[in-house]
Amino acid sequence: MVWFKRANPSIRTTDKRDTPEGLWSKCDSCGAALHKKQLEDHLYTCPDCGFHFRISPVLYFSFLFDGGKWEEFDGQLRAADPLGFVDTKNYPQRVRDTIAKSGKSEACRNATGVLDGSPLVVSAMDFGFIGGSMGSVVGEKIARAADRSVELNAPLIVISQSGGARMMEGAFSLMQMAKTSARLTRLGERGIPFISLMTDPTMGGISASFAMLGDLNLSEPKALIGFAGPRVIRDTIKRDLPEGFQRAEFLKEHGFVDTIVHRKDLRSQLIKLLGHMR
Amino acid sequence: MDFLLRSKHTMAAKVVLDFEKPLYELEEKLSEMRVYLKSGEVDSLSEGRSGLKREIEALEAKVESLRKTIYKNLTRWQKVQLARHPERPYTLDYIYMMMKDFVELSGDRNFGDDKAIIGGFARLADEATGFSQSVMVIGHQKGRDTKSNLYRNFGMAQPEGYRKALRLMKMAEKFRKPVITLIDTPGAFPGIEAEERGQAEAIARNLYEMASLKVPIICVIIGEGASGGAIGIGVGDRILMAENAWYSVISPESCSSILWRSWNFKEQAAEALKLTADDLLAQGIIDRIVTEPLGGAHHNPEEMAATLKAILIEELQGLLPKAPTTLVDERIAKFSLMGVWEES
The missing domain is CATH 3.90.226.10 (2-enoyl-CoA Hydratase; Chain A, domain 1)
Known part of the structure; x- marks a missing residue:
């Protein structure tokens, strides 16, 4: 099977900047000093308080797939500039700068591989690329991940990590919500499992499309998940927001998340769940 | 009632947007002139009734052309x-x-x-x-x-x-x-x-x-x-x-x-x-x-x-x-x- 061979070995080294640099780093939540090795062992979660650092698609792929082996697909897609969008910077420049600075090509990466001996398709978003925002490329990649999942008759897992739709592609970005949701219906009608994992943050057009459409909606602890941003809500209703508002636990309490999974348990939980679903 | 259901919509819009103001002002002036034309005072003018009529016609043409200019060239924000x-x-x-x-x-x-x-x-x-x-x-x-x-x-x-x-x-x-x-x-x-x-x-x-x-x-x-x-x-x-x-x-x-x-x-x-x-x-x-x-x-x-x-x-x-x-x-x-x- 081709999944075990990487078509382009150079991709692997490009995402180092996402993880804390240097040997020691501090937990953003409890302030504990954490050694690099310790963080790696705990899949970038704090061993003291359980805080989940935001990690890149490649890291998810590396601990989800059997043997840390996967094959990326549709990595060649790049943002275009359909509107000729200019704000304080023009959009193509913003994309070029982001690519140069982050070493990433877009806010989403697709991979196929094997989980516990069975084929699996994973699409993972990346907050490090323009806030993980969904424009045409992200929408197309998630739609194609759904197609791949149909082709392989393999479950699809989408890992969301995004502030919402990408403004610089205007209505095209909005249409990606419809496109991704529409293509997911093809999995539904074939009984192929679709699992959505919401990580911090999963907001706006992401939560209002594919991220909430999982047969199972999973979340990492404390992830911010919602439709409108907390600041927008506060400005609209002119009162303070309750403690824990729009966090994963809040979403679970209100019935929109099936279960909250610690990153260290993610692989084993997915194996267990997919075992029930297939 | 939160819907219109008006049988006749002959009246001009009450709410005037900024970019519509020049048009609205001309329309106002036009309607004043029409009122004046109907009144008796117009006969005392040197040019008389026909002069005012010509003025009104000219203004009407101007209003229509301005209307087209404004509404056919709306910016995105105006829309x-x-x-x-x-x-x-x-x-x-x-x-x-x-x-x-x-x-x-x-x-x-x-x-x-x-x-x-x-x-x-x-x-x-x-x-x-x-x-x-x-x-x-x-x-x-x-x-x-x-x-x-x-x-x-x-x-x-x-x-x-x-x-x-x-x-x-x-x-x-x-x-x-x-x-x-x-x-x-x-x-x-x-x-x-x-x-x-x-x-x-x-x-x-x-x-x-x-x-x-x-x-x-x-x-x-x-x-x-x-x-x-x-x-x-x-x-x-x-x-x-x-x-x-x-x-x-x-x-x-x-x-x-x-x-x-x-x-x-x-x-x-x-x-x-x-x-x-x-x-x-x-x-x-x-x-x-x-x-x-x-x-x-x-x-x-x-x-x-x-x-x-x-x-x-x-x-x-x-x-x-x-x-x-x-x-x-x-x-x-x-x-x-x-x-x-x-x-x-």
């Missing part, structure tokens, strides 16, 4: 203002002007009845051609004044609004009736309760279910098409858009506040977002523009409704013969084509 014009026809206006036998149906059968999205069965009929079709019509509903706007929550729906819409669409599917949605919202409501009840999930579910609904769906952006709140009832076989409506991923104001970090760049944001009907037609996101009367839909709501009605009938006649699977396949393919990227 956004027209789309939000407080006298613009809203969903219920269109329903009463285009359809008959409308019965409003309430509630999502789960939490409550949202007033910002309304819907129900109605009949779209044309006596001249004998066309008559029951439809499920669903749309955002804004209010006309403070009281009705509070009742309608300014056309900003809660999750139960989207779920009511879905309930009605599924019922339409059950009874094999086409769905017509009228989109006019400044956005889905951003509030604590909306989040608690799953605003995101409600919209997401609609996108998914509308993509695979087995009856024809026609969506019309009649005013404001703001982001997720709009597309939440906006997945269909044919997407129509009123000439002066706007549709985008974000409002110009919010876009300005996020990208420019100030509320003052809404005009630039409107330009950058390319959110007008012309723009969206060029982008392949909408299928057809519904031409508005000069000056906007509110200048002649009956004419506007008649135009839209004729288009809806024509579009329905194209969609009704299609097999359900064809409809769904084509609908999914249609949205799959949307987007622009580079791929080497």
Whole structure:
């Protein structure tokens, strides 16, 4: 099977900047000093308080797939500039700068591989690329991940990590919500499992499309998940927001998340769940 | 009453937008001159009645030419203002002007009845051609004044609004009736309760279910098409858009506040977002523009409704013969084509 061979070995080294640099780093939540090795062992979660650092698609792929082996697909897609969008910077420049600075090509990466001996398709978003925002490329990649999942008759897992739709592609970005949701219906009608994992943050057009459409909606602890941003809500209703508002636990309490999974348990939980679903 | 239902729309618009002021002032002057012409005083003028008549005719020509100049060269931001014009026809206006036998149906059968999205069965009929079709019509509903706007929550729906819409669409599917949605919202409501009840999930579910609904769906952006709140009832076989409506991923104001970090760049944001009907037609996101009367839909709501009605009938006649699977396949393919990227 081709999944075990990487078509382009150079991709692997490009995402180092996402993880804390240097040997020691501090937990953003409890302030504990954490050694690099310790963080790696705990899949970038704090061993003291359980805080989940935001990690890149490649890291998810590396601990989800059997043997840390996967094959990326549709990595060649790049943002275009359909509107000729200019704000304080023009959009193509913003994309070029982001690519140069982050070493990433877009806010989403697709991979196929094997989980516990069975084929699996994973699409993972990346907050490090323009806030993980969904424009045409992200929408197309998630739609194609759904197609791949149909082709392989393999479950699809989408890992969301995004502030919402990408403004610089205007209505095209909005249409990606419809496109991704529409293509997911093809999995539904074939009984192929679709699992959505919401990580911090999963907001706006992401939560209002594919991220909430999982047969199972999973979340990492404390992830911010919602439709409108907390600041927008506060400005609209002119009162303070309750403690824990729009966090994963809040979403679970209100019935929109099936279960909250610690990153260290993610692989084993997915194996267990997919075992029930297939 | 939060809908117009006026039998005659001969009166000029009461609300005058900034860019309409020069036109409004000339019109005022013209009507003063007409009053003067009718009065006896005019005979005492040296040039007399015929001189004033010539002046009036010249001014009338000027008004008409200015009207065309203004309304044929609207900037994107000006169109956004027209789309939000407080006298613009809203969903219920269109329903009463285009359809008959409308019965409003309430509630999502789960939490409550949202007033910002309304819907129900109605009949779209044309006596001249004998066309008559029951439809499920669903749309955002804004209010006309403070009281009705509070009742309608300014056309900003809660999750139960989207779920009511879905309930009605599924019922339409059950009874094999086409769905017509009228989109006019400044956005889905951003509030604590909306989040608690799953605003995101409600919209997401609609996108998914509308993509695979087995009856024809026609969506019309009649005013404001703001982001997720709009597309939440906006997945269909044919997407129509009123000439002066706007549709985008974000409002110009919010876009300005996020990208420019100030509320003052809404005009630039409107330009950058390319959110007008012309723009969206060029982008392949909408299928057809519904031409508005000069000056906007509110200048002649009956004419506007008649135009839209004729288009809806024509579009329905194209969609009704299609097999359900064809409809769904084509609908999914249609949205799959949307987007622009580079791929080497």
